[in-house]
Amino acid sequence: MTTKRVKGTIKKAYQDKEPVLLAVDCIIFGFDIEGLKLLIFKRHYQPLAGEWSLLGSFVERDENIKDTAHRVLKEVTGFNKIFVEQLHTFGSVARDSGDRVVSIAYWSLIKLNEQNTHLNVEGYEAKWVDFKKVPKLVLDHNEMVNVALSRLRERARIRPIGFELLPDKFTLPQLFNLYQAIYQTTLDDRNFRRKILRSGLLLELGEKDKSTSKRGAQLYKFDYDRYEQLTKEGYLFEI
Amino acid sequence: MTTKRVKGTIKKAYQDKEPVLLAVDCIIFGFDIEGLKLLIFKRHYQPLAGEWSLLGSFVERDENIKDTAHRVLKEVTGFNKIFVEQLHTFGSVARDSGDRVVSIAYWSLIKLNEQNTHLNVEGYEAKWVDFKKVPKLVLDHNEMVNVALSRLRERARIRPIGFELLPDKFTLPQLFNLYQAIYQTTLDDRNFRRKILRSGLLLELGEKDKSTSKRGAQLYKFDYDRYEQLTKEGYLFEI
Numbered sequence: 001m002t003t004k005r006v007k008g009t010i011k012k013a014y015q016d017k018e019p020v021l022l023a024v025d026c027i028i029f030g031f032d033i034e035g036l037k038l039l040i041f042k043r044h045y046q047p048l049a050g051e052w053s054l055l056g057s058f059v060e061r062d063e064n065i066k067d068t069a070h071r072v073l074k075e076v077t078g079f080n081k082i083f084v085e086q087l088h089t090f091g092s093v094a095r096d097s098g099d100r101v102v103s104i105a106y107w108s109l110i111k112l113n114e115q116n117t118h119l120n121v122e123g124y125e126a127k128w129v130d131f132k133k134v135p136k137l138v139l140d141h142n143e144m145v146n147v148a149l150s151r152l153r154e155r156a157r158i159r160p161i162g163f164e165l166l167p168d169k170f171t172l173p174q175l176f177n178l179y180q181a182i183y184q185t186t187l188d189d190r191n192f193r194r195k196i197l198r199s200g201l202l203l204e205l206g207e208k209d210k211s212t213s214k215r216g217a218q219l220y221k222f223d224y225d226r227y228e229q230l231t232k233e234g235y236l237f238e239i
Numbered sequence: 240m241t242t243k244r245v246k247g248t249i250k251k252a253y254q255d256k257e258p259v260l261l262a263v264d265c266i267i268f269g270f271d272i273e274g275l276k277l278l279i280f281k282r283h284y285q286p287l288a289g290e291w292s293l294l295g296s297f298v299e300r301d302e303n304i305k306d307t308a309h310r311v312l313k314e315v316t317g318f319n320k321i322f323v324e325q326l327h328t329f330g331s332v333a334r335d336s337g338d339r340v341v342s343i344a345y346w347s348l349i350k351l352n353e354q355n356t357h358l359n360v361e362g363y364e365a366k367w368v369d370f371k372k373v374p375k376l377v378l379d380h381n382e383m384v385n386v387a388l389s390r391l392r393e394r395a396r397i398r399p400i401g402f403e404l405l406p407d408k409f410t411l412p413q414l415f416n417l418y419q420a421i422y423q424t425t426l427d428d429r430n431f432r433r434k435i436l437r438s439g440l441l442l443e444l445g446e447k448d449k450s451t452s453k454r455g456a457q458l459y460k461f462d463y464d465r466y467e468q469l470t471k472e473g474y475l476f477e478i
Contacts (some may be wrong), residue, residue: 005347013286019258022330022341047252058256063337089328089343091261091304100250100300102261102329127429140476197468 018057023103024068025056025141027087027148028076031165036181038134038145039076039110042125047098053138054145056103056127057064063098069106074204075122077110083164088147095140102104109164156182160201163222171209172196194201203225204221252254262342263307264295264380266326266387267315269367270404271351274421277350277373277384278315280362286337292377293384294365295342308345315365316349323347334379346387348403354372371423383384387420395421399440410448410456411435440466 024204028039043053044146055076057069066086083105091102112128130133134145155161163180172193180187196202203223208216267278268408281325282292298307304327312321313361323345330341351367368374373384394400411432419426435441447455 014260014340017260018300019255020256020259020298020300021256026445058253059259059330059341061257061259062332063334065341067326086327089304091298091343093301093303097443101253102298102304104330163428 021099021101021113022059022065023056023101024065024072025068025090025103025105025144026072026076026084027052027054027107027221028073029108029131029152029165030110030112030177031181033132033177035177036091036131036184037041037112038131038132040129040137043138048138051138054105054141058101059104064103069104073108081159082108082157084111087144087151090140090144103144104145105148107151108113109152109161111167113167116175122237131181153182158220160227167219168186168216169207169209169219171203171219173212173217175220200229259300260294260338260340261304262295262340263298263304264293264329264342264344265308265310265311265315265323265383266293266344266346267312267349268347268387268391268404269349269351269415269419272416273369274416275370276351276367277370277425279366279373279376280370287377291374291379293344297340298343306341308343311349312345321347321349322400326383326390329379329383331379342383344383345386346390348391348400349406350404350406352406370420372458392421399461406458408444408446408448408458412451412456412457414459416418436457440469 017169022156030037030039039055040052041055043049043051055072057068057072059065063071069084069086073079073084085108087107088103089102089104093100095103122212134142136142137145152161156223158181161183162175163198166174175196176187176192180194201223202220205219207219209219210216243374244272269276269278278294279291280294282288282290296307296311298304301358302310308323308325310401312318325345325347326344328341328343348470369387372388373394374476376384377380391400395418401414401421404417405413414435415426415428415431418431440462441459444458446458449455
């Protein structure tokens, strides 16, 4: 391997520079009726084998970093289309005792349903954990999770990102619960309802969800087209 | 060099992984009475020697990535204390023809004054360019600049980041010009004045700046303490 690195892969330019290992780690948020969850895995290689970890992978020399993130997420979910965005790069010298590894963190949002609640990731023991009970993770992964949570909160406040976590058709109580889960706090139900309806971004579908009560709750869709248009006009979504 | 890499620096773990080169590039915004500017440099090494570029450096194996950014900025400005924040990591395979180099972009804001308008960066030809006239830069550096501008605009809108670019004491016309420069558009003067004064975040100093008119313009300071407190209470700054 070392021979390969020396002979084959280092090109002419920048010959006096020393390379480092590069990894991608994914903070995968899930949401269902029980609340906000985080997907964690039992690490199966040294150092720290057997401990809880985010899912990640080293970046291959011939792989775009974005593709590394998509590869990791595809391995977990089976889907190609999933919300994923670069979060932050973590690069302190001592963050990984195994070697100098700089890690680019990506965050992702998944609606939990029957298809993806029970995941089957080859070679990994995977688990959705309640966001309030995330255990000690390896390396700086808990810090990554905290940064991702801040980003999620910032986004949910000024962009309607939370809708990624709901079914296409949702009720106001579902949306309200999502926001309470993201902020891990008790919000004022009336105030929330007033603000979100006033935004003009919810389309009332004229259908009801009767799964939780006889009377039923109105179903809504998020109006992405209107959101795009308003954003262009300088509108600031705020909850 | 290759011998050193093989013998000395690769530790036991992750032995089958291939390292890549890691760089930091800095998007340095400046602001003065003429408007918003960008600091660019003539690249003095191959490939693309002699072309305009952002200022950057390779990350050393024993250097935190944040420290690389500070080292680069210190080289330019001589200052240790300067606003700098990680922006985004650029990592497509083909972005640098010299080798596989992943670059972590940082953005920075500098108030231009007599001390730093004429920079003396050893070995570099440095130039502040009008933001509307940024030339073709090497590699994906123009894309980095665009991402940084979006971030600056987002920040200036929801956080009072723009104040980093003004003197401690400033007039409302100065603040107004800054926002016009950031958004590269004509804003409504009255509306802006009303919004910013209503925010309660400006401290009127009871002093006047008489450099531009006999009557003079009121000088203000930004109230960072009040901003911190309001932010904790859930206040959203918005211009």
